[in-house]
Amino acid sequence: MARRKRAEDPVQDLDLTTMMNLVIILIPMLLLSVVFVEVGVINITAPTLSVGGPSAPSEPKPDEKEPLNLTVAISPHGFQIAATGAVLPAKTGCPPQGPTICLVEQSADVAAKITEARRIIALGAEREKEGDELLKEVLSYYNFRELYNELSRIKKQYPDETVITLSADADMPFTVLVRVMDIVRFQLEKDSFSTNDEFYGADPKVENNAYAILFGDPVLSILQ
Amino acid sequence: MQENQEKGAGLSSEEHAWLEEQERSAKRRKKVRRPDDATGTLSMNSLMDILVIMLVFLLKSFGDEPIKAVGPDLKVPTSSTQLMPEDMTSITVSRKSILVNDSLAVDHKDGVVDQSQKRGGERGMIIQPLFEELTKTIAEQKRQFAYLNKDYEPVVTLVIDQTIPYRLITEVMYTAGQAELSQFKFAIIKSDMRTFGGLN
Numbered sequence: 001m002a003r004r005k006r007a008e009d010p011v012q013d014l015d016l017t018t019m020m021n022l023v024i025i026l027i028p029m030l031l032l033s034v035v036f037v038e039v040g041v042i043n044i045t046a047p048t049l050s051v052g053g054p055s056a057p058s059e060p061k062p063d064e065k066e067p068l069n070l071t072v073a074i075s076p077h078g079f080q081i082a083a084t085g086a087v088l089p090a091k092t093g094c095p096p097q098g099p100t101i102c103l104v105e106q107s108a109d110v111a112a113k114i115t116e117a118r119r120i121i122a123l124g125a126e127r128e129k130e131g132d133e134l135l136k137e138v139l140s141y142y143n144f145r146e147l148y149n150e151l152s153r154i155k156k157q158y159p160d161e162t163v164i165t166l167s168a169d170a171d172m173p174f175t176v177l178v179r180v181m182d183i184v185r186f187q188l189e190k191d192s193f194s195t196n197d198e199f200y201g202a203d204p205k206v207e208n209n210a211y212a213i214l215f216g217d218p219v220l221s222i223l224q
Numbered sequence: 225m226q227e228n229q230e231k232g233a234g235l236s237s238e239e240h241a242w243l244e245e246q247e248r249s250a251k252r253r254k255k256v257r258r259p260d261d262a263t264g265t266l267s268m269n270s271l272m273d274i275l276v277i278m279l280v281f282l283l284k285s286f287g288d289e290p291i292k293a294v295g296p297d298l299k300v301p302t303s304s305t306q307l308m309p310e311d312m313t314s315i316t317v318s319r320k321s322i323l324v325n326d327s328l329a330v331d332h333k334d335g336v337v338d339q340s341q342k343r344g345g346e347r348g349m350i351i352q353p354l355f356e357e358l359t360k361t362i363a364e365q366k367r368q369f370a371y372l373n374k375d376y377e378p379v380v381t382l383v384i385d386q387t388i389p390y391r392l393i394t395e396v397m398y399t400a401g402q403a404e405l406s407q408f409k410f411a412i413i414k415s416d417m418r419t420f421g422g423l424n
Contacts, residue, residue: 016272023275030282039293040305041381041409046401074390118334118387122319125296132299135386170391171335174384175301177393178412182304211306222349222394 042181045163045219068161070154070215072147072184074168074176076110078102079147083154091146101150103141113138114173135175142176144183145199148214151184152191155214164215167222187212291411292326293383301386303412309381313361313405315354316383317396322354329357335389342395349398358403380405 073080078099081088087100094102103110113134121131155161164184168177186204193199205212235243291309293300297319316323321331330341330353342348343355362378369376380400384393397408 016268020268020272023279027275027278027282030279030286034282034285037294038414039291039309039411040303040414041307041309041411042303042305043307044408044410046397046406046408121387128299168390170389172390173386174388174393175386177390178301178303178410185305220394220397222398
């Protein structure tokens with residue numbers, strides 16, 4: 001009899017209504033604020049400001065190789081590569097007076113496209129996608145494949161060198177700079193690519209369980 | 225007898241009566257409980273389990289993001305870098321303004337800081353309000369680190385919008401260099417290794 005009575009007692013549940021209210025409000029709030037992107041960083045060395053007058057020349061050590069001082073300058077016409085104090089001449093197929101690696105389409109007016117992209121993005125969130133597309137178009141004009149080929153050729157001659165100095169025109173958007181840093185960071189499975197599809201589909205080269213570095217320490221330089 | 229039990233048949237009348245009594249009492253019990261059931265609540269135990277677990281995960285992901293790289297006028301480019309961000313001083317350069325650790329330092333228009341805000345006019349490299357804000361932040365951080373008995377590292381993470389021109393980036397970095405910050409990191413959004421930041 002006693003047993004039956006206990007069974008008939010209403011089960012005492014915790015009153016979770018307030019707790020549920022709280023949780024139900026908190027979850028959508030947190031879900032909205034959660035950003036599903038992973039942020040990473042690129043290490044970069046401080047810009048060296050070179051204003052006029054040569055700095056005191058350091059005593060060259062007798063056993064030291066000639067410093068590479070690899071420099072890539074990004075301009076609206078392409079990439080200018082300089083190493084060991086000399087600017088590399090324009091590649092075949094590029095105008096001889098122009099940069100080392102010219103644009104894929106030499107007639108393209110990259111500077112105007114950049115200005116246009118900025119103007120469109122400034123118009124507001126609705127047009128931002130359009131501006132993004134335009135920036136992507138700007139990136140597609142640059143011949144990153146040829147840049148990689150050239151740099152990996154230099155890397156073969158200077159296998160221990162990892163420092164690369166980057167500079168750009170004053171108006172060059174940040175995204176182009178980051179893309180160049182991406183291209184120069186790792187070695188790919190081949191040293192030279194002849195088609196873009198092959199280049200963009202290539203996996204990075206693995207050495208000792210890590211990606212092989214091409215020029216992994218970018219230094220920014222300032223154009224005065 | 226044993227055989228009968230095994231077949232489950234041939235019960236005696238007493239046993240039949242007992243079985244019926246059991247059935248009746250079971251029905252009675254049901255009848256008694258029904259009014260209780262009518263006011264019964266939904267069992268939400270499993271739902272609560274899910275919600276509590278979700279809450280914990282969301283709170284965790286909310287907490288361990290040291291850098292905010294998304295905003296209404298901020299779109300950071302994508303990159304294939306492998307390095308993780310650290311929780312250090314950050315300078316955010318959005319499309320309209322420059323912020324130090326989320327507090328406004330100076331505004332800029334289309335990537336150009338007004339020359340009255342710069343040391344040395346138009347060609348100057350040091351953005352004065354940014355420099356002051358940085359010096360203040362760094363002094364504060366140094367004090368905190370000294371209090372915690374930790375070594376202060378002059379690291380700064382730069383969160384820069386994709387359209388910001390190179391000139392402004394170098395000005396910001398030069399100013400930060402003058403404020404004794406010597407290690408720079410660019411914050412980017414990680415993307416697949418093979419796509420080179422989503423070009424193809």
